[in-house]
Amino acid sequence: MSDAYLLVLVRVARRLSLGVCAVSALSIRSLSDLTPTEFENLTLDLVVRLGLKNAVWRTPGRDGGRDIQGDSFVSDFSGFVSRSSWYVECKRYADTVSWPNVWEKISYADSNSADVLLVVTTSTLSPQAIDEVNRWNNAHKNPSVRFWNRQDVEARLGLHLDIKVKYGLSHTPIQDAALSMIELSKVLLKYSNSITACVEFSGVLERRLDVVQTLSELISARLAEIEQYGRISVIPFRPNYDAPDWLKQVEAVQGKGFDRYAFRCIAALIHCHSSSSEVIIADASANKLTLQAGPVVEELLPDLKTIAFWGGLNIASDSNSIIIESQYAAN
The missing domain is CATH 3.40.1350.10 (Trna Endonuclease; Chain: A, domain 1)
Known part of the structure; x- marks a missing residue:
């Protein structure tokens, strides 16, 4: 188990221990x-x-x-x-x-x-x-x-706590967040555990580390927001600061309402499963863009959709690209 994953677990436990006191300061929405x-x-x-x-x-x-x-x-x-x-x-x-x-x-x-x-x-x-x-x-x-x-x-x-938490409708957001993020944590654990195998079998270690790092950042950021505000926020992606070297044409993301943490994580996951050295942003419109990095692995879509949910993004795909839509871009 990676240090990044252990750090996330520690933060979850800490927030749960403080949950009863913290929730009184939150503004519960309807x-x-x-x-x-x-x-x-x-x-x-x-x-x-x-x-x-x-x-x-x-x-x-x-x-x-x-x-x-x-x-x-x-x-x-x-x-x-x-x-x-x-x-x-x-x-x-x-x-x-x-x-x-x-x-x-x-x-x-x-x-x-x-x-x-x-x-x-x-x-x-x-x-x-x-x-x-x-x-x-x-x-x-x-x-x-x-x-x-x-x-x-x-x-x-009432049957979907994660949606209530996402929009600040939960009366116990900190406790519910821990349950709601189980699927996201499973994705993190999967890639954390794969790092050892990657080292042993000479896999692409750096790309898996990028996935673990960006997933850890996403979970930590969302937990911190829920602790402070009772719901998640969308933090705009900054091309000049948030883009890794292998992500190209990043200026297309500017001003489109794409969450920094979720977008970085999605790009890292696509890069991890690609044979290409680059992920290219193409076909950008008002609130959509396309990520191209070779053939799309269908088994990757469930994990991408899990990540996208926690960043206010929608995911679709065709044979050679992933289409990302921001829910929070201007109508």
């Missing part, structure tokens, strides 16, 4: 305290965790909000798998969501060939909206309409 963008990000994390596949942001709507689209796959007893396209609309409202608001989103979802519209709100639908939605669904019109009110969202969040 769903209403989230900004519209934070609520959209939380909704994306939640629907992906619950099984929505190929989830992507749609173009911002007239209200400036981002909408989510993805696919749901259901297998029946015969083994046939059916696919439905879902359109998710996020409404951070204090008042109820009216039927005209829902109807507007039904029209937009239908124009985008969605099979199901899911309205997710911090309040609830108005009585008229609920009646109209029931009439719509009973008439078997397309798209079908589903909705989560505040209680529905909170109930689902």
